[in-house]
Amino acid sequence: MTDVIRMTAAEVAAKIHAGELSAVEVTQAHLDRIAKVDDQIKAFLHVDAEGALETARKVDADIAAGKAPASPLAGVPLALKDVLTTEGVPTTCGSKTLEGWIPPYDSTVRRRLREADVVVLGKTNMDEFAMGSSTENSAFGPTHNPWDTTRVPGGSGGGSSASLAAFEAPLAIGTDTGGSIRQPAAVTGTVGVKPTYGSVSRYGLVAFSSSLDQAGPCARTVLDAALLHEIIAGHDPLDSTSINQPVPPVVEAAKQGMSGDLSGVRVGVVTEFQGEGYQPGVLRSFEAAVQQLRDLGAEIVEVSCPNFRYALPAYYLINPSECSSNLARFDAMRYGLRVGDDGTRSAEEVMSLSREAGFGAEVKRRIMIGTYALSAGYYDAYYGSAQKVRTLIIRDFEAAYQQVDVLVSPTTPTTAFKIGERIDDPMAMYVADLCTIPANLAGNAALSVPSGLSDDDGLPVGLQVMAPALADDRMYRVAAAYEQARDAAAGRTVLDQIPEL
């Protein structure tokens, strides 16, 4: 029998629901794996063994009683990013500010997972408040890439991506503001999906940049991501930006893609996301992936999106601006860290001292940039201009989708970099999100699927597939078809090649 921890979520679910495996033994196998390897990986900030086993026991009891499973993923373990609130389980956002905070309420994502009987193993590490591309900005230390533990697992959702690649969980949840699901997926050889903005409720997702933040599924296969997508997505009255329309049929689309035919699908290669600044091995992997799409019957055309060059600068104005407003809530009064309250200092002094002690360098930088960009005299030149660029990027996408069904690019310009390599150079870190940002600014759907290993360093590369808003099913179809062709050509999966920990 294949090792339980190496199975896909779909396989594990089928075996649990058929009574061939118990949810408790599956959960225990993952908890054992975490106990064995997480010292090296540090994907988890908190493991909720008792909570996980309790859910697993419920699933087993239901199956024994002949009840239908609560969802297609009932009994399957999952790693939850520590930016989503969990009642009774610590939620830190990777920040000292929230160290030890136990939220009094559940995020909608967690509620939906509960209702689906998905087994939440624990909370995963992340860059502080999701600001970063390496997980090095976590106040609790970096997560290590299971492919090479001296390298980053991407960020901000590096704990979630690493947990998948280390076989600590077959499913994870991430959040993607500028690429925090897709870039970690790319550098760990896993699948990460940013659904259309508004598809997955932001209720209980600790706000960072509200017009961009979107939670989404992470997995080791496209089909597994689709199964999880259908569980977490859907309208929620508790989020006023939640879209009140049916979730696109992403599972059906993934299955259609797995039939191996992309005839009639028009795929656009983004001109601006290749060439200088890209690692040669990444580009070769991307070109091979495009050839594979062509072999599957897709029509390939090159599409220019000239304003995408301005996406990164626009993002690093809009995002810090929203961040500076959102993080004003951490005022040391109602919850979170408070320091310097000695009976003589004023509330304002305590607030400033607490924020100074509670936030890391990157969070402070973004708060100050946002404060600057929103201040009188600079507003039009910075924030106002960035909002105009956002319009131009949306127009580029609209023009592109007149010609093609989906757009493709490398997910990130390089493979996983070394821990410490970019930490003192914020702009070098920001460039990791170069290709992922446009989809956030436009609110479109986008995902990353592994395109094999880079031939220059043997590390995973991601293929990004982007689709129009509410056409998430298109990218699932393309990615699932590609994934199957990739594995058939290589005779193995990408993660089959990962070194043993």
Added chain:
Amino acid sequence: MSTISRDEVAHLAKLARLAVTEDELDLFAGQLDVILDAVAKVSEVATDDVPPTSHAVPLTNVFREDEVRPGLTQEQALSGAPAAEEGRFRVPRILGEEQ
């Protein structure tokens, strides 16, 4: 040319309620300058005829029925408070000596 001075960074930190150290001011002044210089590129294409977009999804007000819904209990609301007294949040004094 420098976009932002050390003094301006100190002012921003004050506005943002961050009691930054002198060492941080030196570090952040240099870093913020590099970042602001890079992002200023947006003005190249942000011409007068382009309307701004604040949100990817066109937003309208969302209303719900004005009905009582369950909320947090007092105990739950205070559960994460750094200091609580008599069922309330205890906060440091609001006014300074001179006020």
